[in-house]
Amino acid sequence: MNTLTTKPLWYRIRPWVWIILLIAIYLWAFNGLNFEGVQSTAKSVSLSIIDGFAHPDWDYVYDPEGEDLLRGLLDTLIISILGTFVSAFLCIPFAFWAAANVSRLRAVSGTGKVVLSVIRVFPEMIVAILFIKAVGPGSFAGVLALGVHSIGMLAKLYSESIETIDPGPSEALTAAGASKLQVLWFAVLPQVIPQFLSYSLYRFEINMRSATTLGLVGAGGIGTPLLFALQMRNWNRVGVILLGIIILVVLTDLISGWIRKRIV
Amino acid sequence: MKAATIEAPQRYKRYLTWIFFVVLIVVCAIQTDVTPYQLIVGLPQMGTLLAEMVPPDWSYLPTIWKPMVETIQIALVGTMLGGILAIPFALLCAYNVMPNRTVSVPVRLILNLVRTVPDLLFAAIFVAIFGIGPFAGMLAIMFFSFGLIAKLTFEAIESIDPGPLEAMTAVGANKIQLIVFGVLPQAMPHYMSYLLYAFEVNVRAASVLGLVGAGGIGLLLDRSLGLFRYDRAAIIILLTLVIVLVIDYGSTVLRRKLL
Amino acid sequence: MIEFHNVSKVYPNGTRGLNNINLTIHQGEMVVIVGLSGAGKSTLLRSINRLHDITEGDIQINGQSITEASGSGLRRIRRGIGMIFQSFNLVKRSTVLRNVLSGRVGHHSTLRTVLGMFPAEDTELAMDALERVNIRDKAYSRADQLSGGQQQRVSIARALAQQPQIILADEPVASLDPLTTRQVMDDLQRINRDLNITTIINLHFIDLARQYATRIIGLRAGEVVFDGTPEEATDEVFSHIYGRSIHRDEVLGDHPPGEDIVTVIPDPAPARTDGVKS
Known part of the structure; x- marks a missing residue:
């Protein structure tokens, strides 16, 4: 009797409970940001930023002697290529670990999935900082950071494609007297490699964006030069670097997208 | 007759793709000084770093x-x-x-x-x-x-x-x-x-x-x-x-x- | 020679898949196993190369027990047994030739095959196998570009490339249309006769069973209820195997499927039975 009368009431007020909860959360969140009003310099700074972006520092694009935009962009590109390359291989054992159809024990794939989600949520900036402490500042730390961080997502995608393969060819190879490794090589890998490549390229696009920062x-x-330019408030240089980043990211997106379409 | 004319298709394209890929990786590695040697040298430092993190404060x-x-x-x-x-x-x-x-x-x-x-x-x-x-x-x-x-x-x-x-x-x-x-x-x-x-x-x-x-x-x-x-x-x-x-x-x- | 000695299979949930099977199949026989789905046909076939384990008894292939074999010994027995599946089980993205070559992996070391170093004779063997099923010209096509009938012939070629003494075929024509069904069955029959390979086929079309088999084994609830020549396998025998009257969709014939027919099964054409008797 009691449940009959309370249930419809709960259904009626439920949306309102959600809305009030949301409003409360957001009041709390806005409050926490304690916005103290726009600084008096904000207007002049904004103007100089806009002015800087309108007049990019073209001299910085190429400088035969030292650090210039093209060299920085090339480094960025290389970091993301190598980082993706490293993770594309490192994640294969993780992928087989996390795939539910590889081992009969559910606990095995379960722990694999948990490990991957822990790797995934670890921000790559923090990974990068840790590697800088280990191998010193420079591109190598960046490569390792991307290589390790990307394992989380790539291995998850890989393991999902391993889970969806057709088991028939594996059965046929087993019936023909193939060993475990031969089954893997002749029946499993041919089915998953194209997807692995496509996912790696997709991750390369993401890594490209990460590598810029x-x-x-x-x-x-x-x-690094971007940080210097920002610290010196050299907005003309920030402008030209931003332009370079945009062009590089758009170009690599286009190329990678084109290759991905051809693979599948 | 017909069967005898079957020839394996040319695989130059595939080999070229692979060679290109390997060269790309090697050139990239040289350009940024990324070598496994560096990693081996750096790993102990990584270990020290992790050791210093334990116990957390x-x-x-x-x-x-x-x-x-x-x-x-x-x-x-x-x-x-x-x-x-x-x-x-x-x-x-x-x-x-x-x-x-x-x-x-x-x-x-x-x-x-x-x-x-x-x-x-x-x-x-x-x-x-x-x-x-x-x-x-x-x-x-x-x-x-x-x-x-x-x-x-x-x-x-x-x-x-x-x-x-x-x-x-x-x-x-x-x-x-x-x-x-x-x-x-x-x-x-x-x-x-x-x-x-x-x-x-x-x-x-x-x-x-x-x-x-x-x-x-x-x-x-x-x-x-x-x-x-x-x-x-x-x-x-x-x-x-x-x-x-x-x-x-x-x-x-x-x-x-x-x- | 394949020998079943008191073979039983009990599934973990207690269901009896096979019940005390005793059979001897001689070299060169063309055996068709019939029975309702769930009668244990597939379990029986897959216990021969131990894709399914049995729980009691012993199966011997040419005097060697596959039940007791393990590791490389098991793989050595398996490579002498080719298998053909209802859904072909080809790697669709690989070429036809590579699929056929994958039948050779049991003959070489893992390292050698993984490096792709198949001897030249293997490629020749694979091409000959494709020739035998008339699709040599498709060797370098990708498997998914072929029709269903062609794909099944590739999988026959893969089995042949193993140079087997035995071929097992699990419902090889169940996903094919009537015309390609005949072609695939003809291929299997020709291979059985030309190469004297023992062939064991699961079928649910009783007219095909009568037409192609040299021996028919009827299974019901995991037990052998009939074992004899196609001539002995009358309609009454089939009704007994199935435990009910025969349906039209159990006959490939020219009938629309679905309706019940009790005894109106056309006799196999004389020209066809000639071949079977040999």
Whole structure:
């Protein structure tokens, strides 16, 4: 009797409970940001930023003697290529670990999935900082950071494609007297390699974006000169670097997208 | 006769692709001085670093609690504002809502441009304008999630069932009515789900914004590392990890309910 | 020679898949196993190369017990047994030739095959196998570009490349249309006769069973309820194997499937039975 009368009431007020909860959360969140009003310098700074972006520092694009935009962008590109390359291989054992159809024990794939989600949520900037402490600042730390961080996502995608393969060819190879490794090589890999490649390229596009800012913490690439330019409020230079980043990211997206379409 | 003429197809193209790929990797490695040797030399240092992180400085926990909360607040507000801003742009981009390409194509271009700008660069610029603090971080997260949500949402809008749209046009609905009665009911669950997904991404992004002075936990991480207090860095990283995992889990559960 | 000695299979949930099977199949026989789905046909076939384990008894292949074999010993027995599947089980993205060559992996070391170093004779063997099923000209096509019938012939070629003494075929024509069904069955029959390979086929079309088999084994609830020549396998025998009257869709013939027919099964054409008797 009691449940009959309370249930519809709960259904009626439930949306309102959600809305009030949301409003409360956001009041709390806005409050926490304690916005103290726009600084008096804000207007002049904004104007100089806009002015800087309108007049990029073209001299910085190429400088035969030292650090220039092209070299920084090339470094960034290389960091993301190598980082993706490293993780594309490192993640294969993780992928087989996390795939539910590889082992009969569910606990095995379960722990694999948990490990991967822990790797995935670890921000790459923090990974980069840790590697800088280990191998010193520079591109190598950036490569390792991307290589390790990307394992989380790539291995998850890989393991999902391993889970969806057709088991028939494996059965046929087993019936023909193949060993475990031969089954893997002749029946499993041919089915998953194209997808692995496609996912790696997709991750390369993401890594390209990350690589542009790794230098802010000292892990190589265009981020380092960007940080200097920002600290010196050299907006003309920030403008030209931003332009370079946009062009590089758009170009690599186009190329990688084109290759991905051809693979599948 | 016919069988005898079967020849293996030429495989030059495949070999060339492989050679190109190997050369590319080697050249890249040389250019950046990336060698396995360096890694082997660096690994012990990595070990020392990890050793210094144990045990984490638990007494630091009360100090980092407030910045951690601030990180979440930045992500919450930034995601919401970015999400609201994304709605009109997503509608303007979708070809099935806005068949007029002179509007949708330039809007798409803007979206793509916004998405190429790294979130930390947004943050650095806003710090320059609005000063050091969470407000600049919130704005950075807002623009960053605006690009992400708008792109995902307009793709969802383009894949909705065209039937109701046709029906609305047939009964003589205007554009606004079409959107409110034909598009929104279908796109809403997707949009909400993307909002939650963006929130997950943003909590992670907000945790490093402090590196450029845009508020949140990142500032303390930067400071602890600068002072070589790895035990404190460890507790910060641990707390971040726990918070992000909890939020990811909650958001995944909510998203599954939505779709 | 394949010998079943008191073979039983009990599934973990207690279901009896096979119940005390005793059979001897001689070299060169063309055996068709019939029975309702769930009667244990597939289990029986797959126990021969131990894709399914049995729980009691012993199966011997040419005097060697596969039940007791393990590791490389098991793989050595398996490579002498070719297998053909209902859904072909080809790697669709690989070329036809590579699929056929994959039948050779049991003959070489893992390292050698993984490096792709198949001897030249293997490629020749694979091409000959493709020749035998008339699709040599497709050797360098990708498997997914072929029709269903062609794909099944590739999988026959893969089995042949193993140079087996035995071929097992699990419902080889169940996903093919009537015309390609005949072609595939003709191929299997020709291979059985030309190379004297023992062939064991699961079928559910009783007219095909009568037409191609030299021996028919009827299974019901995991037990052998009939074992004899096609001539002995009358309609009454089939009704007994199935435990009910025969349906039209159990006859390939020219009838529309679905309706019950009790005894109206056309006798196999004389020209066809000639071949079977040999």
